[in-house]
Amino acid sequence: MDHLSLRAQWAILLIASLLLGMLLLVFQVPAALLLGPMIVGVVMGLTGARVRIDKRFFVLAQAVLGCMIAQSLSPSILTPLLNDWPVVVAVLILTLAASALSGFMLVRFSHLPGATGAWGSSPGGASAMVAMAGDFGADVRLVAxxxxxxxxxxxTAAAMVARIGLGNNAQNATLEWFPALHSGLLLTFVVMAAGVWLAPRLRIPSGALLLPAFIGAALHSSGVATLQVPEWLLAVAYSLIGWSVGLRFTRPVFLLALRTLPQMVVSIIGLMLLCGGLAWVLTKVLHVDIMTAYLATSPGGLDTVAIIAAGSRVDIAFVMAMQTLRLFTILLTGPALARYLSRFARPETSQSG
Structure with missing residues (x-):
């Protein structure tokens, strides 16, 4: 792949992503337009492709998702969290404990440094974890x-679970790709720009996604204005995020990680199973369906979970409330967890060396 020109690589990336995304849509796979580009990006990254997505486009894509989420948010989002706060706090603490256990076992039974294992296994906003990891002595390449x-x-797992759970009622019923445009689209671009501009200045993690979500939700709930996020704009955002994730799987980083890849995979699957168990408990205690509970506790990135939730007919407000609460909690506790794992999780031979 690396012998091809950049123009040829871009052409392959675009055409293959479009074809695979459309194929997944035909089979009614939730988040098809995320998974297609992501899978193509992984294959191209591992075969030496040099194409990369500029970070500014990734941030803009997150802002589009924030505006999409805003259409589902309202003040009522706080009601289930406040009414059932003991359950919410318990699930949050257990998720953090599952993350800590996963990181501890990964560092204990691999050659990874403690800080790298801690930041690499922390569930939450992947981009935020990568950005903070280098400040605490972690290998940013391995964390990413x-x-x-x-x-x-x-x-992939959440999309498959959503497909199985929804059966023939899955997404992809009647998507209106090019609706009539109105002033709400212009307002959407304004809200996106405001979120992208304010996020780094306020130092809010995943702010490019969260700020447009909150601003748009305030406008929507107050009746001041309504955002318009057409399907074609969402498709572009999904593709940019999928490519940004997939193309990070480069051959040099993969070879660097190959020695501990089995432990990484076991750690990821173990964390997913633990969070899945918490989702099952959540359905027994609260009046939420299994897919809502699964996505609310899922240890994926905030943006990817939002995409899958939007295409799965779940309670996206509850999902985003739980995911956002966990993200901020992990950002607060992450440094302490990294220090703990660096000190206590390494095998004795590593500590003595």
Whole structure:
């Protein structure tokens, strides 16, 4: 792949992603337009492709998702969290404990440094974890590989679970790709720009997604204005996020991670199973369906979970509330967990060396 020109690589990326995304849509796979580009990106990244998605486009794609989420958010989102706060807090603590256990076992039974294992196994916003990892002595390349490997696993598994759970009622009924445009689209671009501009200045993790979601939800709930997020714009955002994740799986980083790849995969699957168990408990305690509970506790990236939730007819407000709460909690506890794993999780031979 690396012997091809950049123009040829871009052509292959675009055409293959379009074909695979459409094929997954035909089979009514939720988040098809995310999974298709992501899978193509992984294959091209591992075969030496040089194409990359500019970080600014990835941030803009997150802002599009934020505006999409805003259409599902309202003040009523706080009601289930406040009414059932003991359950919400318990699930949050157990998810963090599952993450800590996963990181501990990964560092204990692999050659990974403690800080790298801690940040790599932390569920939450993958991009936020990668951005913070380098400040705490972790190998950013391995953290990125672990984070996006888990995103790939979680996104694929969640989409498959959604497809099985929804059966013939899955997404893809009647998508209106090019609706009549109105002033809401212009407002959407304004909200996106505001979120992207404010996020780094306010230092809000995943702010490019969260700020447009909150701003748009405030406008929508107050009746001041309504955002318009057409399907074609969402498809572009899904593709950009899928490519950004997939193309990170480069051959050099893969070879670097190959020695501990089995432990990484076992750690990811174990964390997914633990969170799946928490989802089952959540359905027994609260009045939520299994897919809503599964996505609310899923250890994937905030943006990918949002895409799957939007295409799965679940309670997206509850999912985003739980995911956002967990993200901020992990960002607060992550440094302490990294220090703990660096000190106590390494085998004795590593500590003495």
């Amino acid at each position: 590989f672990m984070q996006y490997l888990r995103v790939l696993f979680v996104a």
